[in-house]
Amino acid sequence: xxxxxxxxxxxxxxxxxxxxxxxxxxxxxxxxxxxxxxxxxxxxxxxxxxxxxxxxxxxxxxxxxxxxxxxxxxxxxxxxxxxxxxxxxxxxxxxxxxxxxxxxxxxxxxxxxxxxxxxxxxxxxxxxxxxxxxxxx
Amino acid sequence: xxxxxxxxxxxxxxxxxxxxxxxxxxxxxxxxxxxxxxxxxxxxxxxxxxxxxxxxxxxxxxxxxxxxxxxxxxxxxxxxxxxxxxxxxxxxxxxxxxxxxxxxxxxxxxxxxxxxxxxxxxxxxxxxxxxxxxxxx
DNA sequence: ATACCTGCAAAGTCTTTGCCTTAGG
DNA sequence: CCTAAGGCAAAGACTTTGCAGGTAT
Numbered sequence: 001x002x003x004x005x006x007x008x009x010x011x012x013x014x015x016x017x018x019x020x021x022x023x024x025x026x027x028x029x030x031x032x033x034x035x036x037x038x039x040x041x042x043x044x045x046x047x048x049x050x051x052x053x054x055x056x057x058x059x060x061x062x063x064x065x066x067x068x069x070x071x072x073x074x075x076x077x078x079x080x081x082x083x084x085x086x087x088x089x090x091x092x093x094x095x096x097x098x099x100x101x102x103x104x105x106x107x108x109x110x111x112x113x114x115x116x117x118x119x120x121x122x123x124x125x126x127x128x129x130x131x132x133x134x135x136x137x
Numbered sequence: 138x139x140x141x142x143x144x145x146x147x148x149x150x151x152x153x154x155x156x157x158x159x160x161x162x163x164x165x166x167x168x169x170x171x172x173x174x175x176x177x178x179x180x181x182x183x184x185x186x187x188x189x190x191x192x193x194x195x196x197x198x199x200x201x202x203x204x205x206x207x208x209x210x211x212x213x214x215x216x217x218x219x220x221x222x223x224x225x226x227x228x229x230x231x232x233x234x235x236x237x238x239x240x241x242x243x244x245x246x247x248x249x250x251x252x253x254x255x256x257x258x259x260x261x262x263x264x265x266x267x268x269x270x271x272x273x274x
Numbered sequence: 275a276t277a278c279c280t281g282c283a284a285a286g287t288c289t290t291t292g293c294c295t296t297a298g299g
Numbered sequence: 300c301c302t303a304a305g306g307c308a309a310a311g312a313c314t315t316t317g318c319a320g321g322t323a324t
Contacts, residue, residue, distance in 0.1 A: 012303090013303085013304095014297085014298050014299075014302090014303055014304065015298075015299095016297080016298070016303090016304065016305080018304080018305070019304090035288080035289080036288080048305080048306095049305065049306050049307070050288095050289090050306095051289095051290080051291085051305075051306070051307080051308095052304075052305050052306075054289070054290070055290095055304075055305085056304085056305095058290095059304095068209050069209060070207030070208060070209050071207060072204075072205050072206055072207050072213075072263070075207075075288075076207075076209075076288095076289095090251060090255060090257065092257070093259070099255070101251065106243075106247050107243075107244075107264065110243050110264075111266060114227060114238065114266055115268070118227060118236070118268075118270075118271075119270075119271040120227065120229070120266070120268035120269060120270055120271070121268055121269045121274055122230070122268050122269050123266055123267065123268035124266070124267050124268070125264065125265060125266045125267065126209075126263075126264075126265045126267075127244065127247075127262065127263075127264045127265075128262060128263045128264075128265075129248060129251055129257070129260055129261070129262045130260065130261050130262065130263075131252070131255075131257035131258055131259050131260035131261070132257060132258045132259050133255075133256075133257055134255075134256040134257070137258055149278095150278090151277090151278060151279065151322080151323050151324075152323075152324095153278095153279065153280085153322075153323070155279080155280075156279090172313080172314080173313080185280085185281095186280065186281050186282075187281095187313095187314090188280075188281070188282080188283095188314095188315080188316085189279075189280055189281075191314070191315070192279080192280085192315095193279090195315095212312095212313075213313095213314095
């Protein structure tokens with residue numbers, strides 16, 4: 001957590017209560033959260049206006065600490081970047097539950113192939129599985 | 138193309154000019170398109186209202202012929218389902234260009250593992266690579 | 275004939291911005 | 300102090316819906 005704060009400081013952000021709280025919530029959630037979810041979060045609701053959350057997320061994304069994700073069955077979500085430039089998720093198409101997958105990422109090899117064959121740079125990837133979770137079946 | 142029409146008919150959709158045109162455009166585009174892109178498409182703009190396109194996409198998605206995708210640097214896009222329940226894309230984070238990847242999908246094996254370990258059903262997946270294309274570097 | 279589709283316009287929803295105030299460094 | 304950050308409210312950008320009239324079957 002202090003590490004996150006320091007990274008913000010290094011990037012010239014001012015350490016405000018809002019920023020601190022948002023980081024904390026995202027850090028503890030460990031799962032991507034939407035702007036709205038942040039907005040109604042008990043820890044945030046009394047502290048920050050929607051616009052503040054929005055701009056804070058924007059700043060965090062700008063310095064590469066946050067990653068914007070778009071899942072097909074919900075809107076944009078944000079998660080603290082793991083620094084590895086890859087994200088793997090499993091999403092229930094019925095209830096929307098998001099699960100992170102801790103796989104020793106099997107896509108890196110494929111990614112290298114793609115880099116070589118296309119000439120793209122600064123490559124990252126998202127691998128998302130959709131399905132119906134046991135509880136919803 | 139006739140195949141697509143038949144599938145619609147089988148699912149109880151009425152074969153209207155709008156539906157036909159939208160299918161045609163999506164079929165030829167081969168790339169995911171947003172509602173807006175469809176709306177301003179020369180073949181469609183004179184035929185269909187935005188609401189019609191919207192509802193047509195909704196119906197197509199409902200019968201599983203269309204897949205809704207959300208990319209991190211653009212809004213929702215739709216592509217005719219390939220029936221294989223998987224999609225692989227490469228997207229330039231600078232210009233937004235979308236490229237389809239024709240890989241003999243390397244993720245199916247991984248998907249099987251995920252199914253076995255999580256109990257999810259009706260699994261599909263999206264694998265998206267983000268990077269900066271040669272032209273934008 | 276009768277559902278189903280469509281167009282139009284308006285209502286929603288969520289995101290983004292302007293402007294003035296507050297407060298971190 | 301100076302400038303970034305915050306609050307409020309309003310503007311935007313899309314998406315979605317109601318309803319009256321049109322059309323495939």
